[in-house]
Amino acid sequence: MIRRITTRADARPNHPDWQRATRDFCAANGIAYFFKQWGNWKPVYDRDAEDPDWRRCGEVERATPNGQWLNLAGGQGFHGERVVRVSPVDKKVAGRLLDGVEHNGVPA
Template sequence: ACENCYAEQWAKRVGQQLWGKAAPRRLFGEAHWKEPLAWNESARVARQRQRVFCASMADVFEERAELDEPRLRLWKLIGATPHLDWLLLTKRPENVGRMAPWGETPWPRNVWLGTTVETQQHAEKRLPHLLKHTAAVRFLSCEPLLGSIDLSKWFQRDGLNPIDWVIAGGESGPGARPMHPDWAKNLLKQCRDAKVAFHFKQWGHWVPAEIAEQTAKVTVINLPKEKPVEMVRLPKKEAGRILDGRTWDGFPAIRVPAHA
């Protein structure tokens, strides 16, 4: 889990122990399992696909015995909702091959697979596992971005981009760590050079002073091999999502055709 896990913080606020290695995993009720079927029908009628960010407060590929049955149920639900694009984001891509029913064969058109990459170390560890799988879209969530990341060796292999989409953002919540603007700008440049879709989600709670509208609290980040930069702590919404003078809402193309 993240060091400053928003899901864990939410659970503490409502007085429930839902996160941590020893905590039991709780599942949504039947009403939630039925909702995607209704979304799928609406998407079919409208002829407009909808996206589902699956298990935003969990990891579908967590290795726990009590999750085996719900995982099987999820695969069936995904198969029954071909008009929905399911985004599966994991910090455990090494588990995908033995938990997902599609293995290393071409995945269904409506399944996107992503992994969280906060630092270069996480990129080196997780990307080789992610790239084993031919999901319709393979994406990275570089959020919270905690260091400079070089993705160049995973871009443009044999004229193709193994990575379709990069999402980047800073950390929010209590104890949020500032994101150096150069880390985000560097990712943006890499994606533009490689023609990879880039989405800048948020600054989080820390924004460069040069684009902040107020300076409630200022700190100077002194990082090895990084230039110092003034950062202002603001509420997340006020910090916004402007990078290099504009917003970035890149969106990926589907990699594989539909198949049965």
């Protein structure tokens, strides 16, 4: 499975959990997984990984400039408790790492 995020000017950000779910599904079912890119949005803050006790929550909300989205439960199509902030960037800057790993599986 080749997974890429769109890079159009009106592209919406993707929650990293969506990509993790696809990666994990492929791994569980023996399907090659290739993550091509994040598109025009780069994950820059993952509360569960970086701030699990919410000590920075208020700081992050105040620091969010225009053009960045603070992903709260139910907002912008992201559901659940997973708070992730993404920032608009050039696709080359966003890169293609998912959880610090390049996924280069080639479908048969």
